[in-house]
Amino acid sequence: MRLLPGFPSSSLQLHTYEARPIMEIMTRDYLHEMTFYDVLMASMRDCDAISFRTCSEVEGPYCDYLNTQHGKRVLLAGPSLPDPPTSKVEEKWEKWLGGFEKGSVVYCALGSEWVLKKEELQELVLGLDSTGLPFLAALKPPFGCETVEEALPEGFKERLEGRGVVHGGWVQQTFILGHPSVGCFITHCGGSSTWESLMNDCQVVVLPQIADQFFNAKLLSRDLKVAVEVERREEDGWYTKKDVCKAVNLVMEVNSKIGNEVRANHSRWKDVLLSPALESSYLDSFVQKLFDITKNPRHPYTTT
The missing domain is CATH 3.40.50.2000 (Glycogen Phosphorylase B;)
Incomplete structure (x- = not known):
């Protein structure tokens, strides 16, 4: 599967066995004679923002790419890591x-x-x-x-x-x-x-x-x-x-x-x-950006 121009990394290029089932999903009839790809692109077009469970430290270039491609705010909620276990395994x-x-x-x-x-x-x-x-x-x-x-x-x-x-x-x-x-x-x-x-x-x-x-x-x-x-x-x-x-x-x-x-x-x-305050800083920023959207839904925004 070829990557689109400007995509931030060639490392995500797919093998044949990976690309085939993804293409089957994307081209399958999904809703009112629309394919899943059609629905996905319509969602990207009509939404106020795109949100992911990730952080810019790990996937920043890819999130920036989506921001550029779709002209939408990309809001990152952080990795949402589970708390360390406080008890023993079974x-x-x-x-x-x-x-x-x-x-x-x-x-x-x-x-x-x-x-x-x-x-x-x-x-x-x-x-x-x-x-x-x-x-x-x-x-x-x-x-x-x-x-x-x-x-x-x-x-x-x-x-x-x-x-x-x-x-x-x-x-x-x-x-x-x-x-x-x-x-x-x-x-x-x-x-x-x-x-x-x-x-x-x-x-x-x-x-x-x-x-x-x-x-x-x-x-x-x-x-x-x-x-x-x-x-x-x-x-x-x-x-x-x-x-x-x-x-x-x-x-x-x-x-x-x-x-x-x-x-x-x-x-x-x-x-x-696991650095201190990473999770809380992303969550605080995420909540603030959602609040900002309710006040000004069409204002352009960068990845955060």
Whole structure:
């Protein structure tokens, strides 16, 4: 997918397997014979302002671009980071995670909505197994399966012997990411997970599945350089267990060049996002700008 002239970065250029489903969504009939793209552009044209949950430190150039393209105020509400956990993770996970060394566990979660195909789930968990590291994978049962257990390769659960867990239910992600033994987070790059990955110390591997997740993944891996993306086949996005294993090893190997680079960048960005008053300053400004709009809705405004 080609980027429009003046777009602030070439790093968000999409692969074929990423662009295709986005184009399908954009060109699909959505409302009164209008496509989703038509509705989106009409909204941009007729609105008084565009608002995002982000901050200029992370996505400022892209927000400035939207301001220039659409001539609208772009209001930023800040990253809205979750508060640090004040209690412990659920007892069964605390006991399991507590049995491993600091920073050694790989935690994998692809969100509460996305469902993998059975073959995709198998490649993913086999890749996790191939790393030789302990892992916790929180994944929904794949299509055609009642439980996640029935989708696992034959003998897989028995072979792990407690070193790895594939869980089909909900987990306390914020608590797990903050646990000392968790050293790597494989994420689909949903909105909340993207911010949570930045505010924790884990190494980050990205495996986006659809739409905005592709852009979030590129923001982390290419712009901020705090993550490594799982390599995938260009035409359909297929990945193998070797691809998963390779990405995890790249960030988890001791003293590796890539691992050290993303760790250092991650630390810097965490300091930026957790700096005192960042959240409150954005929220105060956001509320003030909304108040200003009610008084003068068509007054031109810059990104803030």
